[in-house]
Amino acid sequence: MPKTIKEINEKIKKGNAVVVTAEEIIDIVAEKGTKKAAKEVDIVTTGTFGPMCSSGAYFNIGHTKPRIKLGGGTCYLNDTTCYTGLAAVDIYIGATAVQEDDPKNSVFPGVFKYGGGHVIEDLVEGKSVVLRASTYGTDCYPRKKLETLISLRDMNEAVLFNPRNCYQNYNIAVNLSDKVIYTYMGTLKPHLGNANYCSAGQLSPLLNDPLYKTIGIGTRIFLGGGEGYVVWQGTQHNPGVKRKKNGLPQTPAGTLAVMGDLKQMSSEWLRGASFTGYGSTLNVGIGIPIPILNEEIVKYTAVKDEDITAPIVDYSKAYPEVVPGSVGEASYAQLKSGSINISGKEVPTGGISSYSKAVKIAQLLKKRITSKKFYLTEPVALIPSVKSGINFKLLNERPVKRK
Amino acid sequence: MAKKRIVLTFPPTLVGQPITYHLVKDYDLMMNILRGVVTPNEKGQLVVELVGKQKALAEGINYLKSLGVETQSLAHDIKWHEDKCTHCTACIPTCPTQAMSVNRDTMEVSFIKEHCIACELCVSVCPFKALEIQF
Ligand code: SF4
Numbered sequence: 001m002p003k004t005i006k007e008i009n010e011k012i013k014k015g016n017a018v019v020v021t022a023e024e025i026i027d028i029v030a031e032k033g034t035k036k037a038a039k040e041v042d043i044v045t046t047g048t049f050g051p052m053c054s055s056g057a058y059f060n061i062g063h064t065k066p067r068i069k070l071g072g073g074t075c076y077l078n079d080t081t082c083y084t085g086l087a088a089v090d091i092y093i094g095a096t097a098v099q100e101d102d103p104k105n106s107v108f109p110g111v112f113k114y115g116g117g118h119v120i121e122d123l124v125e126g127k128s129v130v131l132r133a134s135t136y137g138t139d140c141y142p143r144k145k146l147e148t149l150i151s152l153r154d155m156n157e158a159v160l161f162n163p164r165n166c167y168q169n170y171n172i173a174v175n176l177s178d179k180v181i182y183t184y185m186g187t188l189k190p191h192l193g194n195a196n197y198c199s200a201g202q203l204s205p206l207l208n209d210p211l212y213k214t215i216g217i218g219t220r221i222f223l224g225g226g227e228g229y230v231v232w233q234g235t236q237h238n239p240g241v242k243r244k245k246n247g248l249p250q251t252p253a254g255t256l257a258v259m260g261d262l263k264q265m266s267s268e269w270l271r272g273a274s275f276t277g278y279g280s281t282l283n284v285g286i287g288i289p290i291p292i293l294n295e296e297i298v299k300y301t302a303v304k305d306e307d308i309t310a311p312i313v314d315y316s317k318a319y320p321e322v323v324p325g326s327v328g329e330a331s332y333a334q335l336k337s338g339s340i341n342i343s344g345k346e347v348p349t350g351g352i353s354s355y356s357k358a359v360k361i362a363q364l365l366k367k368r369i370t371s372k373k374f375y376l377t378e379p380v381a382l383i384p385s386v387k388s389g390i391n392f393k394l395l396n397e398r399p400v401k402r403k
Numbered sequence: 404m405a406k407k408r409i410v411l412t413f414p415p416t417l418v419g420q421p422i423t424y425h426l427v428k429d430y431d432l433m434m435n436i437l438r439g440v441v442t443p444n445e446k447g448q449l450v451v452e453l454v455g456k457q458k459a460l461a462e463g464i465n466y467l468k469s470l471g472v473e474t475q476s477l478a479h480d481i482k483w484h485e486d487k488c489t490h491c492t493a494c495i496p497t498c499p500t501q502a503m504s505v506n507r508d509t510m511e512v513s514f515i516k517e518h519c520i521a522c523e524l525c526v527s528v529c530p531f532k533a534l535e536i537q538f
Pocket residue numbers: 481497498499500501502503518519520521522523524525526
């Protein structure tokens with residue numbers, strides 16, 4: 001008998017919903033089979049904790065006396081550039097924003113010690129940051145300069161709004177060249193010195209709902225320690241990639257746009273990160289509950305690291321030059337064992353996303369649900385799936401004619 | 404007992420000489436080789452830990468110097484800030500001695516200080532500044 005989200009919420013309220021993590025469901029299904037598991041289990045919780053560059057937060061800092069219009073001016077939080085192309089006192093800071101005087105990669109490889117991701121981490125930690133702005137005056141907004149300490153408590157709204165998170169599967173990055181390279185997948189040693197991967201595998205939200213049958217717009221999620229929502233498919237959402245029989249994409253595929261109240265979040269689950277030679281970013285912790293509506297869905301959630309494979313991509317040439325194809329593939333079980341075999345060579349593996357943190361998120365979300373602090377929502381619309389015809393494309397550059 | 408971690412660089416002429424024997428016999432020092440590269444007809448390099456009495460340590464090092472061995476002590480230590488570590492495992496393939504290692508069941512990392520040779524390779528690799536050089 002299929003279940004509905006409403007029925008599952010009733011069970012949460014009564015305190016008898018059966019919630020297990022995406023790790024725990026594997027053995028349950030192996031032991032009891034999908035039919036029985038679907039009947040007995042109501043929710044499977046997933047988790048992921050990794051760097052997600054397309055993240056950021058917007059703030060309404062409150063009006064000053066006299067008023068100032070930051071829109072069209074410049075604004076910094078702890079010397080890190082904010083976006084001001086909005087109304088008078090609304091600003092946005094992106095995870096990869098750098099400090100004004102950061103030498104970046106002019107001293108190679110740059111360290112990118114502090115950036116937008118760190119500003120967000122400091123704010124959720126409760127710290128005050130320095131806001132510095134300058135702009136032009138108008139009759140209604142005469143003030144031109146502002147310098148103040150500000151914390152999340154001072155702000156009217158502080159909202160984490162991430163245009164692309166939760167990549168469904170990802171590349172395994174290697175370096176075929178003869179010199180060290182510095183990438184968003186970490187430092188890659190020459191001649192296949194290491195292979196870095198970035199996914200929570202069997203715990204990853206979209207790998208447990210590969211065809212987006214339950215996760216949609218309006219799905220309530222664990223976000224950065226607080227509660228958030230899926231608000232859209234993420235940028236570069238690419239559902240049409242090659243998949244295995246069980247629906248699992250063999251390359252990076254779906255993504256999610258998410259948002260939530262930053263004031264609820266914690267620095268344990270939102271962490272600034274610095275990638276040498278690449279830049280700064282934000283590690284985001286996300287957990288998504290999957291309602292076990294029927295047998296098909298429980299089958300998806302029983303996915304194992306052994307079943308999920310990712311393409312091995314050369315980041316010294318193929319990735320930057322957009323040369324299609326891969327050097328091979330490996331499963332997450334192999335990746336997590338510590339080394340993978342690439343054309344006869346044992347290559348040590350390193351993670352970029354944290355599996356142990358993903359486990360903790362899935363467990364935390366499970367606890368929140370069983371203690372009646374978290375209820376499921378019905379998505380108002382599902383995100384585009386395989387048959388949507390959506391395909392991620394490269395930029396078609398066109399010559400600019402100058403007069 | 405005192406411990407000292409040092410990098411020894413010695414000329415090719417000394418390769419094959421019973422240096423360790425003398426350190427043990429004459430100075431009562433124990434030498435643990437942490438890392439080493441010795442190529443014939445080239446300079447050899449060893450990262451060693453010497454264990455013994457404070458006075459014997461100093462004398463032993465002087466003995467090495469008198470033979471033409473360059474010695475450089477690993478004055479600084481690497482500190483792993485557990486609270487900053489996210490257990491991403493990015494540092495794991497970089498660490499030559501497995502001082503940073505992973506429990507493959509839980510995927511949690513740990514730092515075994517005794518294995519660390521302070522090569523600093525992991526420091527710039529950690530995105531969370533969890534590995535720090537301490538002077
Ligand atoms: S400094 Fe870092 S990489 Fe080098 S041995 Fe110590 S822990 Fe390993």
